[in-house]
Amino acid sequence: MVAASSSLADYVATYALYRDVRAGTVRQYELAVAALDRWAGRRVTVAALTPELVSKWLRDYAAEVSPATAASKRSQVLVLWRSAADDGLVAAPTRRVRPVKQLPRATEAWTREEVERLLVACRDLPRTHRSGLSRAAWWDLAIRIAWDTGLRWADQMAVPSEAARRGRFTVVQSKTRRPVSCGLSDSTVAALEETLRACPRAIATPWPATQEAFLQQFRRIVAAAKIRPGTWKFLRRGSATDVELQVRGDATTHLGHAPGSRVADTNYLAHDLLAASRARPRPLSRGVVARTDSM
Numbered sequence: 685m686v687a688a689s690s691s692l693a694d695y696v697a698t699y700a701l702y703r704d705v706r707a708g709t710v711r712q713y714e715l716a717v718a719a720l721d722r723w724a725g726r727r728v729t730v731a732a733l734t735p736e737l738v739s740k741w742l743r744d745y746a747a748e749v750s751p752a753t754a755a756s757k758r759s760q761v762l763v764l765w766r767s768a769a770d771d772g773l774v775a776a777p778t779r780r781v782r783p784v785k786q787l788p789r790a791t792e793a794w795t796r797e798e799v800e801r802l803l804v805a806c807r808d809l810p811r812t813h814r815s816g817l818s819r820a821a822w823w824d825l826a827i828r829i830a831w832d833t834g835l836r837w838a839d840q841m842a843v844p845s846e847a848a849r850r851g852r853f854t855v856v857q858s859k860t861r862r863p864v865s866c867g868l869s870d871s872t873v874a875a876l877e878e879t880l881r882a883c884p885r886a887i888a889t890p891w892p893a894t895q896e897a898f899l900q901q902f903r904r905i906v907a908a909a910k911i912r913p914g915t916w917k918f919l920r921r922g923s924a925t926d927v928e929l930q931v932r933g934d935a936t937t938h939l940g941h942a943p944g945s946r947v948a949d950t951n952y953l954a955h956d957l958l959a960a961s962r963a964r965p966r967p968l969s970r971g972v973v974a975r976t977d978s979m
Contacts, residue, residue: 731774837895
C-alpha cells in the first residue's frame with residue numbers, strides 16, 4: 685500500500701500498475717526519480733515533494749545536462765507528482781515549479797552516406813549478440829531497418845520477422861496508436877533472410893537488455909564510424925529527411941504522423957540538407973555595373 689511516506693521511486697510501480705504505459709516509459713520515470721534522489725542524497729518521499737525542493741533540484745540539474753534532458757526529467761517528475769496528488773497523497777504541484785528554458789535548435793540528421801559508414805563500422809564488431817546472431821549482423825540489420833522504416837526504437841524492436849520478410853508491413857505505433865505502413869528495401873530483406881537462416885527468431889531485431897545498454901553500444905559504433913556524434917534518433921530524422929528530399933511532403937506519411945501535422949517539419953527534418961537541394965537564384969555578374977546619369 686503506497687502512502688505519503690513512501691518513496692517516489694516506489695510510487696512509480698503504483699503509477700504503472702493503473703496506467704497503460706510502455707516499459708520504456710516507466711524506465712524513464714525511474715531514471716528521473718533516480719536523478720532527483722542522487723541530488724537529494726536520499727530517497728525522496730512523495731510527501732517531500734514541494735515547489736521549492738523540485739525547483740532547487742532543477743536549478744542544479746539543468747547546469748549539468750542539456751536543456752532537453754532537464755526539461756524531460758522535469759516533465760516526468762511532475763507527471764508522478766500530479767498522479768500522487770490525484771491519489772490524495774500530496775498537494776498538487778503549482779506553477780511556481782522552476783521551468784527549464786529550451787532555445788530553438790536546428791534539427792540534425794545523418795545523411796545516407798553517414799549511415800553507410802555506420803554499416804561499415806558494424807563489420808568489425810566482435811562477439812555474439814544475445815539473440816544468437818553475431819553482433820556485426822545484428823547491428824547491420826537494425827540500422828538498415830531503422831533507415832528504411834523511420835520507426836521509433838520501441839516499435840522497431842517489436843517488428844515480427846514474418847512481417848518484415850514480406851518487405852511491407854503495418855505497425856500500430858506504441859506512442860501515438862496510429863498505424864504506419866513500412867517498406868523494406870530489397871537489400872534489407874536479403875540481409876534479414878540471411879540472418880534468419882543463421883538464427884531463426886520471432887522478432888526481426890530483438891533487444892533483451894536495457895535501452896541504456898543499447899545506446900551505450902550504439903555510441904561506440906558512431907565513434908568508430910567517425911561521423912557526426914548523434915543518437916539513434918538521427919536515423920529516424922535522416923530517414924524522414926531523405927524521403928522529403930525525394931518527394932516533398934511525404935515525410936509526414938513516412939513517419940506515421942497525422943495528415944497535416946507539422947511535427948515532421950519542426951522536429952525531424954534537417955532543413956540544412958533540404959536547403960542544399962533547392963534551386964537557387966542565378967548568380968549575379970562579378971563585373972561592376974557602370975553608373976548612368978539616371979541613377
